[in-house]
Amino acid sequence: MSTLRYLARKVAWLVVTLYGVVTFNFLLFHVLPGNPVRLLARSGHLTPQAVAEIDRVFGLNHPLGLQYLIYLRDLLHGQLGISYTYREPVSQLLGQYLGNTILLLAGATILTIVLGTLAGVVAARRRGGGFDSMTVTASVIGWALPTFWTGLILVFLLGVWLHAFPIFGMQTPNAVYASPLQHAQDVISHLFLPTLTLVVVNIAQFVLVARAAVIEVLAEDFMVTALAKGLAPRRILWRHAVRNALLPIVTNSALLIGMVVAGAIEVETVFSWPGMGLLVYNSVLNRDYPVIEAAFLVFAVVVLLVNFASDLLYQALDPRVRES
């Protein structure tokens, strides 16, 4: 019963936040000064008739409340406007690019979490040792590294200098593949450097989280009990300590998503990976406001959903949260 109530509360909060994001988006792009149509009209060469016509075409002659309702209606119909540069519906554009971003981010995120957790456990076990102090130093430097610059350096070292990996796009241009397998190989080799960049920049933070979580569990009384029972140290560490340390690791995975989303914009720009991030970069350069607006909405909704999922997962993993 209490599980149901917990779920209802979380869903309610999710709905409220989603509504908040949508309204925030409307206010940001339709009400605040700096509206692109106004920018267009301010260029000076427009007659008042032309300005009125622009207002009519974009629905700006309606009162604000009505504009808001129209905006909500269009959103529910999946209409996000027409891109200025691509002359295509924005929803169609997003459909084309979102999949590529998910492909890149899923691989990088899973690698970061798995490798980060393993490294964190090892660092916690030999606390104060060489590996441990190395991870602490690496995390400080990793935090200071700009993602886009790390990408540029890897492009230079592994791409331009060593010619080890392709540095541009998602597949070799004009390539003809003998089999789907060969195609997959080509895409994976293009994935390598962007993924490496994201892992290098984000992993150190994650190692610290996992390390702190394991250290905390290792200090608990039941670890002494396990030791006194005569369990093998390896078993105590991996079965007893790591299992309990997974909780904070799960919550922090959700926090990681914000960093990963930001990283996607930077990394896709550097590697011309045809995803949402590159779309944002090109839209920024071309001042393609409908695309920027829609991309922000998509990023915000994705982050919200991931946080929601991690809340549910947390609840499923920890009976104590269910009780309270």
Add this chain to the structure above:
Amino acid sequence: MALPTPPGVAAGIGGTPSAGLPQSAQPGLPPADVYESELRRVWRHLAGSGMGRLGIGLFLLVVLMAVVGPLAFPFNAAAVSSSARGLLLPPSAAHWLGTDELGRDVFRELLAGAHVSLIVGLAATAISMVLGAGIGIVAGYYGRWGDAVLMRITDFFLVLPQLPLVIALAAFFGQSILIIILVIGMTGWPTTARIVRSQVLSLRERQFITRVRSLGASDLRILRVHILPNVMPLIFANTVLVIGGAILAEATLSFLGLGDPVQISWGTMLHFAFESGAVGRGAWWYFVPPGVCIVIVVLAFTLTGHAIDQALNPRLRGSR
């Protein structure tokens, strides 16, 4: 109205029963000089730890670059090369870090861009701190529905992805240093609000606050004289850490082409290095130095911030 205050608390920042202090230090209220030494203790810890010394050293280095650099090696943005042979030249005696895609001196350009990172980082963080600390203090002190509403708003901004938001805002409001400062500052406050609120929540229940309140002190006075000085060290440590993030945000925005077009910064240098294909042509002297400088300035603030954090929080000191 002279109200009796616990020793040291009225003395400003020095009065710091900080978050991590063992509870046993509380009831007996030690003599004033124990509290007074807190600020000095933080400084001593800072100067005594390798991290703190390195952080302060790097910070001084960057300040030197930003202040003395442009005077000693002035940069002329209009001094473009007249022939194609002057473009993207490798380092030489004439150009210590080579030339950029327009044939200008990269070393001088680097010095000319140094102050932007510092100014944006400090100013944006100041905005975040005022907003975050203000909201945190009000929410934590007044509690009840005000707290609930403010914290829901904070949570809302906490889950919004910062970079896409900053990009959307900067693309919308135009490219100038002032806009960049405002945009980064207005999106960076939620974490601070949360941290400050939780500290104020625990302070509010402490005995000395109850005592002062029962003597008839107004809320405003309690906030100004008793709460604010006690959260100041926490806010300060947080500030130093937030500056690093603000500097990274400025560099990222500028790299994405949203920097101030008339103002050179390390981020805009990297934008033009990237756009002109300097990476593909192997012109490392153009795109390596600005990135190294960004790492140095962020490290300076992060290391100092961690060292202050450790000085304030004895539990952290033990765990290293």
